[in-house]
Amino acid sequence: MIIAIDGPAASGKGTLARRLAEHFELRHLDTGLTFRAVAAALLAKGLPLGDEAIAVEIARNLDLAQMDKSVLSAHEIGEAASRVAVLGALRQELVDLQRRFAETPPGAVLDGRDIGTVVCPDATVKLFVTASPEARARRRTDEMLSKGQEATYASVLEDLKRRDERDSQRTVAPMKQADDAVLLDTTEMDIEAAFQAAVDIISKAA
Numbered sequence: 001m002i003i004a005i006d007g008p009a010a011s012g013k014g015t016l017a018r019r020l021a022e023h024f025e026l027r028h029l030d031t032g033l034t035f036r037a038v039a040a041a042l043l044a045k046g047l048p049l050g051d052e053a054i055a056v057e058i059a060r061n062l063d064l065a066q067m068d069k070s071v072l073s074a075h076e077i078g079e080a081a082s083r084v085a086v087l088g089a090l091r092q093e094l095v096d097l098q099r100r101f102a103e104t105p106p107g108a109v110l111d112g113r114d115i116g117t118v119v120c121p122d123a124t125v126k127l128f129v130t131a132s133p134e135a136r137a138r139r140r141t142d143e144m145l146s147k148g149q150e151a152t153y154a155s156v157l158e159d160l161k162r163r164d165e166r167d168s169q170r171t172v173a174p175m176k177q178a179d180d181a182v183l184l185d186t187t188e189m190d191i192e193a194a195f196q197a198a199v200d201i202i203s204k205a206a
């Protein structure tokens with residue numbers, strides 16, 4: 001079974017994907033981390049985020065097991081990830097890696113922006129998870145503050161909107177709800193309610 005979860009920044013994709021993977025005894029890949037890892041490596045080398053040849057080389061040598069979420073989840077790396085995510089050759093390299101992960105038995109839950117449309121178009125079930133920009137900004141701000149990071153609601157809201165705009169407008173694999181994906185709007189749901197709604201959708205579809 002392959003569960004594809006897409007949606008905008010801080011919509012709760014990762015939280016849901018982790019819980020669903022545990023519930024259905026599947027592996028989980030946060031594909032955003034793969035873009036974040038490439039961006040972070042370019043930043044560490046002092047190279048421009050548009051250097052496609054080096055970005056592809058970094059992706060080719062990426063070890064999924066070595067990606068450190070606590071480092072890569074930094075807010076500014078999210079912005080840098082969305083800049084490298086427009087590079088077509090890089091996406092191709094990462095899609096190959098993500099697909100191999102998804103197709104390894106017993107299957108997996110993948111979350112990202114183009115899982116249902118590009119990476120796993122034949123996924124068993126597809127969810128497009130969203131929430132209002134204000135709810136997402138509130139959640140991300142609270143998350144950053146709880147980790148002792150500096151954050152203001154207004155700047156996080158602005159950053160998320162800019163990133164969503166870039167992600168949905170790019171020419172290669174833009175963020176988009178697949179035609180056969182089920183929309184899950186969690187604006188008025190807490191984490192538990194969103195999880196139960198997702199389990200219901202998946203149980204009906206699988």
Ligand SMILES: Nc1ncnc2c1ncn2[C@@H]1O[C@H](COP(=O)(O)OP(=O)(O)O)[C@@H](O)[C@H]1O
Binds near residue numbers: 009011013016143194
């Ligand atoms: N339904 C929800 N209600 C309230 N907070 C949520 C909900 N879903 C996720 N969160 C919180 O919002 C933040 C962003 O969630 P995350 O799963 O990292 O989103 P994404 O993977 O889409 O960026 C986290 O702090 C998470 O605990």
Ligand SMILES: Nc1ccn([C@@H]2O[C@H](COP(=O)(O)OP(=O)(O)O)[C@@H](O)[C@H]2O)c(=O)n1
Binds near residue numbers: 011115
């Ligand atoms: N499948 C994916 C996953 C992420 N990305 C890019 O990577 C960036 C970071 O993704 P993320 O899922 O880690 O971001 P958050 O939603 O956690 O803030 C996104 O803004 C996208 O530009 C992508 O293009 N395709």
